Amino acid sequence: MPKIKQDSSIDAGEAVGIIAAQSLGEPGTQMTMRTFHYAGVAEQVPLGLPRLIELVDARREPAKALMDIYLEHEHRKDAKMAQKIASEIEYVTIGDLCSVVENFQKKELRITVDTEYASSKGIKTADVVKKMREALGKEGKIMTKKNLIMLRLNSNCQKMRKTSMKIRAVQMKGIRGLARATIIKDEKTGEYFIRVGGSNISELKKVDGIDFSRIYTNNIRDIEKHFGIEAARNALVKEIKQVMDLQGLPVDIRHIMLIADAMCARGTVEPVGRHGLSGGKFSVLARAAFEETIKHLVNASIRGEEDPLNGVTENIIIGQTVKLGTGKVRLAMKE
Amino acid sequence: MSKSEQKKKFSVFDHVLVPKHEIVPDPEVGKILEELKVSRDKLPKMLPNDPAAKEIGAKKGDVVRIYRKGPGGEAVYYRLVA
Structure with missing residues (x-):
């Protein structure tokens, strides 16, 4: 076995970096001519060349961050459990639940709660009032009639607008930054997982029922921060490989591994280019x-x-x- | 109760993306560097506040051995904590 390994390993002094660059660069030229997005996919992620550039540039925030959250082993095939956790983590603000109408003449805000939508999230009108009170402090006077909340304010137009914006942004539920949770069934294993827009690992640590060992985000910087440089390298390899595979351009994984290793060689994920690998050269x-x-x-x-x-x-x-x-x-x- | 305890004890090494790390004992380092024909400071780096480095208690100047899974089976990689 060592003989086979030795025979198949690359010769010393071979310009592996140039080979890797060409092996990725040539298929890259094919990519630009094709469409960037896939139609009919629930969550739109940048694919193809834009995504590849994003990865290689090691951007702090990907254009469309995305997380895959798996459930704990006991209820990984339980769709209801997945639904429950999904609604628990999805970020909901008062603005999402209600329509806020400003009446500047009467100096009041009419906040109508969409009861159907709110109850699907397990939120009652009283909860909205409570959160509003917390956010407002002593300001204004709140009156409730069924799902209609009236807020009397004694301030000028500008301040009223400010208050109405503030109310809209009040968090009702969920984890900041996580939106559009969808339940997806893995056809191979039959288990359910939650795909959610945005990325927030530190807050998800506190959520019960999710399998933290398989939590995944396409934000490489987030992985680096929480799991270290080696995990970030693995994620980089996985993401670049995925981009190439989705385009039907098979690139040997070793080329990608070399690029990822080079990007991670200095302890942090560095972009390829002026501010990273090339700009940091010694010579x-x-x-x-x-x-x-x-x-x-x-x-x-x-x-x-x-x-x-x-x-x-x-x-x-x-x-x-x-x-x-x-x-x-x-x-x-x-x- | 047990769940929150579990959460507290969560280790980054439980995660699927994190390979096994270990600190290379000092006497071994010289041998490895000789075999790889590199000087210590030419090894790939790893930050002292890297979550994986912290967990194994690697200090600045330590060499960390990483067991990676690659296309050709397990591969060994070294990083210098700096």
């Missing part, structure tokens, strides 16, 4: 060859930087043999 010439040539050369001359010419780019620039492949071997004197 002045290698940085100058990439972007902002003058800036790097001028700064290096001011600081009196030295370049030991160890890398590939530097040696190409000055016309020396590159330390790659057959250029890597040197002669040793026999003593």
